[in-house]
Amino acid sequence: MRDNKGLLPSRRQILKAAGLAAGAAAAPMLTPGRAFAATYPERPIRIIVPFAPAGPTDIMARIVGQSLGDALGGNVIVENRPGASGNIGIGYVAHAEADGYTLLVVSSAYVVNPSLFARIPYDPSKDFAPITELGTTPNMIVVSPTLGINSIAELFARAKAKPDELNYASPGAGTTPHLSAELLKIVGQVQITHVPFSGAAPAIQALLAGTTQMAVAALPAALPFVQSGEIKALALTGERRWNDLPTVPTMIELGYKDFIAETAQFFFAPAKTPPDIVTRLATKTMQVLKQPEVIAQLHANGYDVAADGPDALRKYVESQVPKWRDVIARAGIKPV
Incomplete structure (x- = not known):
């Protein structure tokens, strides 16, 4: 009969292996990510x-x-x-x-x-x-009250009648307000000159000072001045109206399908x-x-x-x- 040296496991080895297996079964299986x-x-x-x-x-x-x-x-x-x-x-x-x-x-x-x-x-x-x-x-399309424009339709009509007159301030080239304005020009088929600034605050200040006739800015920058009446909001570029501006329509409401530029x-x-x-x-x-x-x-x-x-x-x-x-x-x- 062959002995168990190196060939058959001893009883101690069997018990030890069983104990390790039981412990492994009881331990939670943790992948590296879960660990x-x-x-x-x-x-x-x-x-x-x-x-x-x-x-x-x-x-x-x-x-x-x-x-x-x-x-x-x-x-x-x-x-x-x-x-x-x-x-x-x-x-x-x-x-x-x-x-x-x-x-x-x-x-x-x-x-x-x-x-x-x-x-x-x-x-x-x-x-x-x-x-x-x-x-x-949302971004907000705003104008000076002195411009005499009260809607997006009036804005487009003015821009078509006098294509070299209007310009708009933005917080900078490539920002979503800038691109919102470019989308506005595309859907309205109008030309409005871009005047970029180094942020939303100077863009709004340029509008307040009369340096530009209009601006496109993120809502937080323009909201206080709209509420005070210093500038006029024509439209928002979000999916729905803003609670604090219940009378300002979205571009979608004005008939420009999918005009969302947030x-x-x-x-x-x-x-x-x-x-x-x-x-x-x-x-x-x-x-x-x-x-x-x-x-x-x-x-x-x-x-x-x-x-x-x-x-x-x-x-x-x-x-x-x-x-x-x-x-x-x-x-x-x-x-x-």
Whole structure:
């Protein structure tokens, strides 16, 4: 009979193996992503904002980030990395370690820049994992009360009768207000001269001073002056009217189908972030966006909450990149 040295397991070996197998069966089966998610976050999370402090994107990131830190049981830090119309900060996060600790809050520049620049440091469809859209604010088409124009129809009639007379201020070339105005010119088949400024505030000040006859700006910048009567709002470019401006119609209401040109804010992680961490971030962020105090803060800053999750954001990006590519091409804006 052959002995069991090296050939048959001993009783002790059998019992030991059985014990290990039982222990393995009792232990939870954690994939690397789930193991990370179970303990995430273990250190502060950085939200990169690719624009200067105190702007709309920065305000959005700080409002959401503070409550998100509480919801996750960790610390969330907002870090500004401005430059190149947002491309510097976006590119930084695209190539950051995909561990859930470096995230991105970014505006509609994310979907516009691929058509404005010949080269950008990110691929909008491949380099990021969508978490959720955060909020949207419409752009507003406003004029000086002294211009004697009270509607979009009157604006188009004046522009056609005197094509060299009107000009408009915007917060800068390539911004969604600028592109909203270019879309307005396309649908109205009119020519209105663009006068770019370095931000929404100087664009509105130029209108107030009479330097320009009209302006297109994000709602938060123009709202106080519309409410005071210093400037007149002709239309909004969002999906619906704004609660604080019940008499101002949308372009859609005026008969311009699909004229939606909002400034949106998005929340992304680098593309290879573990799916369970992305899911946790999305779940907690959407919970935060349903808190009444957060909704109130965002509305006070001119935002409607948008919290539809990763799939909705992915589809939104897929629709917006070609939309703005078409507007930019039809407006004759050349990539730089």
